[in-house]
Amino acid sequence: AALAEARATSEGQLPGAAAMGTGTPPSPSGAAFEETRLHVFTLDYPHVQIPFEITLWILLASLAKIGFHLYHKLPSIVPESCLLILVGLLLGGIIFGAEEKSPPVMNSDVFFLYLLPPIVLDAGYFMPTRLFFENFGTIFWYAVVGTLWNAIGIGISLYGICQISAFGLTDITLLQNLLFGSLISAVDPVAVLAVFENIHVNEQLYILVFGESLLNDAITVVLYNLFKSFCQMRTIKVIDIFAGIANFFIVGIGGVLIGILLGFVAAFTTRFTHKIRVIEPLFVFLYSYLSYITAEMFHLSGIMAITACAMTMNKYVEENVSQKSYTTIKYFMKMLSSVSETLIFIFMGVSTVGKNHEWNWAFVSFTLLFCLIWRALGVFVLTQIINVFRTIPLTFKDQFIIAYGGLRGAICFSLVFLLPPAVFPRKKLFITAVIVVIFFTVFIQGITIRPLVEFLDVKRSNKKQPAVSEEIYNRFFDHVKTGIEDVCGHWGHNFWRDKFKKFDNKYLRRLLIRENQPKSSIVSLYKKLEIKHAIEMAESGMISKVPSSVSLSDYHEGKIKPLSPTEMENMREILTKNLYQIRHRTMSYNRHSLAADASEKQAKEILIRRRHSLRESLRKTNSLSRERPVLAFCGVFW
Amino acid sequence: CGQAQVGVPRVPQGSAPVTSLLSLAVTSEQIEHLHRRFKQLSQDQLTIRKENFDSIPDLEFNPIRGKIVHAFFDKRNLRQESDGLAEEINFEDFLTIMSYFRPIEMNMDEEQLDRFRKEKLKFLFHMYDSDHDGKITLQEYRNVTWAPRCPIPPESPAWSSPCALQVVEELLSGNPHLEKESARSIADGAMMEAASICVGQMGPDQVYEGITFEDFLKMWQGIDIETKMHVRFLNVDTIAHCY
Numbered sequence: 001a002a003l004a005e006a007r008a009t010s011e012g013q014l015p016g017a018a019a020m021g022t023g024t025p026p027s028p029s030g031a032a033f034e035e036t037r038l039h040v041f042t043l044d045y046p047h048v049q050i051p052f053e054i055t056l057w058i059l060l061a062s063l064a065k066i067g068f069h070l071y072h073k074l075p076s077i078v079p080e081s082c083l084l085i086l087v088g089l090l091l092g093g094i095i096f097g098a099e100e101k102s103p104p105v106m107n108s109d110v111f112f113l114y115l116l117p118p119i120v121l122d123a124g125y126f127m128p129t130r131l132f133f134e135n136f137g138t139i140f141w142y143a144v145v146g147t148l149w150n151a152i153g154i155g156i157s158l159y160g161i162c163q164i165s166a167f168g169l170t171d172i173t174l175l176q177n178l179l180f181g182s183l184i185s186a187v188d189p190v191a192v193l194a195v196f197e198n199i200h201v202n203e204q205l206y207i208l209v210f211g212e213s214l215l216n217d218a219i220t221v222v223l224y225n226l227f228k229s230f231c232q233m234r235t236i237k238v239i240d241i242f243a244g245i246a247n248f249f250i251v252g253i254g255g256v257l258i259g260i261l262l263g264f265v266a267a268f269t270t271r272f273t274h275k276i277r278v279i280e281p282l283f284v285f286l287y288s289y290l291s292y293i294t295a296e297m298f299h300l301s302g303i304m305a306i307t308a309c310a311m312t313m314n315k316y317v318e319e320n321v322s323q324k325s326y327t328t329i330k331y332f333m334k335m336l337s338s339v340s341e342t343l344i345f346i347f348m349g350v351s352t353v354g355k356n357h358e359w360n361w362a363f364v365s366f367t368l369l370f371c372l373i374w375r376a377l378g379v380f381v382l383t384q385i386i387n388v389f390r391t392i393p394l395t396f397k398d399q400f401i402i403a404y405g406g407l408r409g410a411i412c413f414s415l416v417f418l419l420p421p422a423v424f425p426r427k428k429l430f431i432t433a434v435i436v437v438i439f440f441t442v443f444i445q446g447i448t449i450r451p452l453v454e455f456l457d458v459k460r461s462n463k464k465q466p467a468v469s470e471e472i473y474n475r476f477f478d479h480v481k482t483g484i485e486d487v488c489g490h491w492g493h494n495f496w497r498d499k500f501k502k503f504d505n506k507y508l509r510r511l512l513i514r515e516n517q518p519k520s521s522i523v524s525l526y527k528k529l530e531i532k533h534a535i536e537m538a539e540s541g542m543i544s545k546v547p548s549s550v551s552l553s554d555y556h557e558g559k560i561k562p563l564s565p566t567e568m569e570n571m572r573e574i575l576t577k578n579l580y581q582i583r584h585r586t587m588s589y590n591r592h593s594l595a596a597d598a599s600e601k602q603a604k605e606i607l608i609r610r611r612h613s614l615r616e617s618l619r620k621t622n623s624l625s626r627e628r629p630v631l632a633f634c635g636v637f638w
Numbered sequence: 639c640g641q642a643q644v645g646v647p648r649v650p651q652g653s654a655p656v657t658s659l660l661s662l663a664v665t666s667e668q669i670e671h672l673h674r675r676f677k678q679l680s681q682d683q684l685t686i687r688k689e690n691f692d693s694i695p696d697l698e699f700n701p702i703r704g705k706i707v708h709a710f711f712d713k714r715n716l717r718q719e720s721d722g723l724a725e726e727i728n729f730e731d732f733l734t735i736m737s738y739f740r741p742i743e744m745n746m747d748e749e750q751l752d753r754f755r756k757e758k759l760k761f762l763f764h765m766y767d768s769d770h771d772g773k774i775t776l777q778e779y780r781n782v783t784w785a786p787r788c789p790i791p792p793e794s795p796a797w798s799s800p801c802a803l804q805v806v807e808e809l810l811s812g813n814p815h816l817e818k819e820s821a822r823s824i825a826d827g828a829m830m831e832a833a834s835i836c837v838g839q840m841g842p843d844q845v846y847e848g849i850t851f852e853d854f855l856k857m858w859q860g861i862d863i864e865t866k867m868h869v870r871f872l873n874v875d876t877i878a879h880c881y
Binding site: 391476486488 | 672675679691694697700702703706710736739741762765858867868
């Protein structure tokens with residue numbers, strides 16, 4: 001609407017400007033001919049209104065973020081999401097007070113098409129795939145059955161409440177209640193990320209809650225559309241229910257397939273980009289966004305599509321693109337998702353203020369109550385069932401955190417605004433109830449989850465840098481487990497993982513990766529660490545014999561002409577050999593078996609610096625500024 | 639058939655007394671299944687030898703096959719007082735090895751968990767420590783990262799010959815083009831990390847002999863082995879068959 005308005009105003013100006021030549025300019029007073037002189041200084045706000053406002057909003061969001069971090073203790077007590085909602089409320093209040101009308105409500109299209117994808121992309125790209133697939137059964141169980149349980153439970157119990165005529169809610173039908181239940185039962189990935197980011201629970205718990213919030217999008221989409229159509233249909237036949245179930249499978253599997261397909265295409269594309277490194281990051285973003293909107297076009301699950309695309313792309317793209325492109329991708333993704341998240345919470349705050357509300361004590365309070373009760377019950381009952389199939393059963397502490405971490409957020413907020421008011425005369429009531437639930441989960445649960453985690457002594461994640469030895473152990477482990485499984489004659493997880501790896505190495509990698517040297521993750525991790533150390537030492541002037549182009553090969557690739565694979569291999573050889581020799585001297589691990597030549601003084605110096613830098617790197621974490629625990633594991637797993 | 643009580647299995651004919659099995663806490667159905675597997679491997683004999691493991695096709699592709707098979711016959715794992723390698727093992731020994739891979743139970747307390755963890759880590763430690771001296775030296779560590787499938791022992795001078803290099807396959811990358819040098823430097827790097835974790839500040843004259851079991855425990859502190867080191871099978875209730 002704003003866009004149309006802007007166009008109209010600028011159209012309106014054109015005839016006026018043209019009229020200057022003919023001599024009859026429009027003038028409000030309707031007076032006779034009046035020539036306008038040349039304007040020295042003009043203000044033309046409508047021309048830039050839209051980009052201007054967008055920029056101001058984003059700038060405001062980012063400034064707010066700076067403000068929060070000025071007082072360093074604040075983010076640890078109150079999660080950022082709460083503070084941002086407060087800022088939004090403030091802003092909304094100002095706009096409401098100034099203009100006496102409701103501030104612009106967050107447009108659901110803007111949310112679903114522009115604000116949500118970057119966040120999901122970021123989360124999916126850095127997801128620890130190994131852990132995700134190990135727990136896939138549990139995650140799927142919670143996402144599908146859990147959400148169904150919640151939706152139907154909340155819907156039916158609210159309908160029961162509505163029947164009590166004292167509350168004045170009798171005009172809300174069962175279907176409307178079920179629809180409301182389905183949109184409010186979905187755990188929201190944005191809110192979960194925002195809150196869990198700071199409390200650092202162990203990866204297992206994190207992946208369970210977060211994975212659930214991603215996968216339940218499929219069932220939410222299906223239930224929402226299903227009940228919305230049912231509300232608008234006059235009769236409901238059994239065939240419609242079966243159609244609903246079939247729809248679920250199509251939505252979920254279709255979304256994933258689109259994501260995987262486009263992920264492969266992206267990986268294949270990056271195979272040929274070595275001449276034009278500069279636009280490599282663009283492909284990652286374009287293909288993943290394409291998967292999202294393609295899925296949305298078919299009314300499939302966009303979230304699952306973009307997650308599948310990101311997870312597929314990750315492995316192969318990482319090896320095809322240059323180091324700089326990879327860094328660009330990571331940073332840009334983080335930046336986009338950070339901005340999106342901030343904007344979402346601020347808009348939620350702004351949209352709350354206004355005349356969109358209808359308060360009904362019974363409905364609102366019972367909604368909140370039922371949300372909490374059904375979530376807790378659901379997690380408890382489902383865990384009892386799934387624990388039978390899990391090798392590591394989930395304890396009560398885990399269950400509590402999973403139940404408590406079921407936060408609602410912007411997705412249900414947007415879904416409720418999308419309800420057609422013709423079919424839902426009590427829409428404002430729904431909006432109020434949703435807002436109350438969201439505020440409760442984000443504020444109360446978000447703030448108290450950190451002290452609860454500490455009180456319950458839940459296992460936390462350890463954010464240390466992956467060490468080479470750890471990687472070796474992990475790999476050794478896998479082989480031992482697979483071997484024992486073979487001896488037992490049982491096909492476990494490791495068997496399928498092995499099979500997939502073989503298929504991957506034989507076909508997929510050959511097709512999708514440019515220089516296909518089978519590289520073990522241990523070797524690449526080791527080489528990454530070594531190159532880092534080599535750079536440090538080169539900078540401190542210790543290695544004079546190694547030619548500088550070797551140690552800087554990865555960093556100045558753009559300036560030197562592209563190296564052939566054999567040259568690269570030679571350089572890596574030289575690097576490894578030189579470092580190995582230095583370590584020969586500095587290790588003093590077992591002097592007797594090593595050839596000790598070269599100056600002792602230099603050796604001591606190198607030893608001290610080397611140990612110092614090794615200890616430093618063992619302590620430092622590799623995470624980027626957003627401090628996600630998943631980042632530390634992206635290299636180790638898979 | 640097959641009683642449901644924990645730790646009271648039906649004793650298959652002709653095997654050693656199963657009183658020690660009571661401490662293993664595997665259910666009778668699992669013992670039945672494992673016994674069937676044992677009979678299959680041993681071709682209906684009472685004991686199995688190293689050669690019997692050759693009949694497992696998938697194990698062929700495992701780079702540390704030798705170490706796994708060796709672990710079954712290692713007397714330290716069989717809870718026997720003596721040292722060295724057993725010639726053959728019976729069903730009870732087979733079960734003993736399998737019990738190292740059972741998952742944790744929900745009702746275990748701190749002390750039991752700790753003991754559990756130590757047992758599993760000791761099993762792994764024995765796999766690394768091939769000369770049974772209680773320490774993992776650099777040479778043994780190198781062997782882990784460069785595990786040959788040929789029967790040439792790592793200490794022999796035959797290693798310098800090119801044909802030996804052709805036969806071996808590197809544990810970690812499965813890449814025959816990766817040179818021994820790189821694998822050695824990786825092992826060295828990992829060893830140095832171990833040294834810095836376990837010993838901390840080292841003077842230039844200090845010699846780090848090798849990783850003892852206590853150091854090994856320290857290094858694995860961060861990793862919760864009790865949840866990782868299990869084979870799913872041991873928790874699934876299979877259908878009990880009657881003999």
